[in-house]
Amino acid sequence: MTSSTDRIEKEILLKVTRVWVWWALSVAEEFGKWFGVALNGQAFAAGQRVRGPITHCGHENVMFDALIVEMKPGRLLSYRWHPYAVDAAIDYSKEETTLVVMELSDAEGGTLLKVVESGFDKVPATRRLEAFRMNSGGWEAQLQNVARHVATP
Numbered sequence: 001m002t003s004s005t006d007r008i009e010k011e012i013l014l015k016v017t018r019v020w021v022w023w024a025l026s027v028a029e030e031f032g033k034w035f036g037v038a039l040n041g042q043a044f045a046a047g048q049r050v051r052g053p054i055t056h057c058g059h060e061n062v063m064f065d066a067l068i069v070e071m072k073p074g075r076l077l078s079y080r081w082h083p084y085a086v087d088a089a090i091d092y093s094k095e096e097t098t099l100v101v102m103e104l105s106d107a108e109g110g111t112l113l114k115v116v117e118s119g120f121d122k123v124p125a126t127r128r129l130e131a132f133r134m135n136s137g138g139w140e141a142q143l144q145n146v147a148r149h150v151a152t153p
Contacts, residue, residue, distance in 0.1 A: 034149035
């Protein structure tokens, strides 16, 4: 496989301050609101796990489970998770995780949010293509979700 199959890269210009976007990314409950996961009462901290049920219609039986890797206030949030882990019959804990890095930078007219998810080459071959395809489309939708979220006062 080539590196283009190992990583998803997406970005969006958000027409609000970096402080406002950082709040939406780094506060677990706010992240959950736009991402579609119930993280009530939890906090993001490097080295800590967050877990909660997905709230998107049709996926309520799926758990979001992520290990926060790094937080650089106002700049970067990264976490590891099992991509497209939606089948209750699969024990994903035996698989490698992918790394999601959300990076913020100032841009003309607002804040640039860049999301990179890498490590798909280590996902088992039986589900690698579907996980990559679903997460690629998922990140496009999630960037629109965060844009709507930060645009609301």
